[in-house]
Amino acid sequence: IQSGTLPPPNHLSASFLNANFLGLGDKFSMQKAVQAIQNTDEEQRRELDELSFLEWLENNGQTKRAISRFWNSISKLALNVDCSQASAASAIFLFKKALIGNADALDVGCFTNDFTNAVSSSLRRTLAASGVDVFLSSPATSLFREAGVVTGVNTKERFHSADRVIICTPISDTARLLTGSSASMKSHEVAESLAKLGNTSQIGIHAFHEGPILPEGIPFVSCCDEPLIQMLFDRSGELDDGNRGGLPGHWICSPVSHADNYLQWDDELIRTEYQRVIDTAFPDSPALIDFHVVKINRFATSMKTGSQRLRPNPLDAGEGVILGGDWINIDWPSSLEASTRAGLVAAATYLRESGVRDFAEWNHEEKWPDWPNSAKKEDLDWRIWE
Numbered sequence: 001i002q003s004g005t006l007p008p009p010n011h012l013s014a015s016f017l018n019a020n021f022l023g024l025g026d027k028f029s030m031q032k033a034v035q036a037i038q039n040t041d042e043e044q045r046r047e048l049d050e051l052s053f054l055e056w057l058e059n060n061g062q063t064k065r066a067i068s069r070f071w072n073s074i075s076k077l078a079l080n081v082d083c084s085q086a087s088a089a090s091a092i093f094l095f096k097k098a099l100i101g102n103a104d105a106l107d108v109g110c111f112t113n114d115f116t117n118a119v120s121s122s123l124r125r126t127l128a129a130s131g132v133d134v135f136l137s138s139p140a141t142s143l144f145r146e147a148g149v150v151t152g153v154n155t156k157e158r159f160h161s162a163d164r165v166i167i168c169t170p171i172s173d174t175a176r177l178l179t180g181s182s183a184s185m186k187s188h189e190v191a192e193s194l195a196k197l198g199n200t201s202q203i204g205i206h207a208f209h210e211g212p213i214l215p216e217g218i219p220f221v222s223c224c225d226e227p228l229i230q231m232l233f234d235r236s237g238e239l240d241d242g243n244r245g246g247l248p249g250h251w252i253c254s255p256v257s258h259a260d261n262y263l264q265w266d267d268e269l270i271r272t273e274y275q276r277v278i279d280t281a282f283p284d285s286p287a288l289i290d291f292h293v294v295k296i297n298r299f300a301t302s303m304k305t306g307s308q309r310l311r312p313n314p315l316d317a318g319e320g321v322i323l324g325g326d327w328i329n330i331d332w333p334s335s336l337e338a339s340t341r342a343g344l345v346a347a348a349t350y351l352r353e354s355g356v357r358d359f360a361e362w363n364h365e366e367k368w369p370d371w372p373n374s375a376k377k378e379d380l381d382w383r384i385w386e
């Protein structure tokens, strides 16, 4: 599926018309849903939080095949939950942004390096230049409160006093930090909402073959009607030449979203299932020589029905605490985009609270001062991998 020359929301129409994984009836029904998504205004969208996305799709005439082969694949991947449990409000937000918002909305970015290498050194350099002390491997164990205000953080090693505390930990850790005998009612209420918000799990499958599996020029595929092997990414193809050294073979990565039902599967069973899908989709492909499975319990915040009202605003916990994890109330589903926006929202909240006027009206749809442009094909400062 790729963008054509028509303006949004019709930029994908030609590509969808040619797609062989959907029938004509599926495509007509999808056109209707795209129209309905586009016509849903913000107020109507927010009212759909308690409705499951599956019900919304059925109410909007979607065929079973369009649901399973298109809508549900993206629901699992981006909302971290099957469409039968996903909030229709979150799903419509996602599809507005990631499908019909603009002509390159469906583009997928990738790292030509590993993620830590890509961000870590610049991050550390910037923090050091700004005079920020970083304490690695020192989890916060509790917050210290005086007269209803958080004035410090305890770690196993020591106490850190603080004028302001900004919490960007995952939801379960945050909920733990916000509770305790000295925590306020407001703080407990936010902790309760975060606990209800909940996570789903992910399994990362890393397979190494004697050679490439995907056809030339295809960076990734989505596997129709396959519950476990949902996608195959040509990870070797994404990496820069200098970054493939030491790999045991040609790297295919298959992230399994909303993988809770498969956590009990042992690696051998997952390998057999992977091999079956490869043999079916790409017969005679180069042999599998190495195989690794990484299971991540409570991988990411899932956008289930009701999740919108459970996501807190940065100051909701009171006690002077600012919240900034990707689960705060910014509509974006749990992702790198959401974590970046949430971090900036937390920073803006701190600056606003500190009386810095420039941030009085700032919201995360605006550009942050000195922030690079977001990735776009036509921006030559961003490298394009096709």
Ligand SMILES: Cc1cc2nc3c(=O)[nH]c(=O)nc-3n(C[C@H](O)[C@H](O)[C@H](O)COP(=O)(O)OP(=O)(O)OC[C@H]3O[C@@H](n4cnc5c(N)ncnc54)[C@H](O)[C@@H]3O)c2cc1C
Pocket (backbone or CB within 6 Å): 138, 139, 140, 141, 168, 169, 170, 173, 204, 296, 299, 300, 324, 325, 326, 327, 334, 335, 336, 337, 338, 339
């Ligand atoms: C394997 C994997 C693949 C992913 N792939 C993608 C992708 O392709 N695209 C995408 O958009 N998103 C992806 N995500 C999701 C994305 O990484 C998250 O949405 C994002 O990192 C969340 O950002 P965050 O800052 O809110 O939290 P996190 O990145 O989870 O950061 C929270 C930090 O808090 C630390 N912490 C936890 N407890 C404590 C404590 N008690 N004290 C101090 N620190 C603590 C953790 O160590 C961690 O560093 C992926 C996530 C995973 C795990």
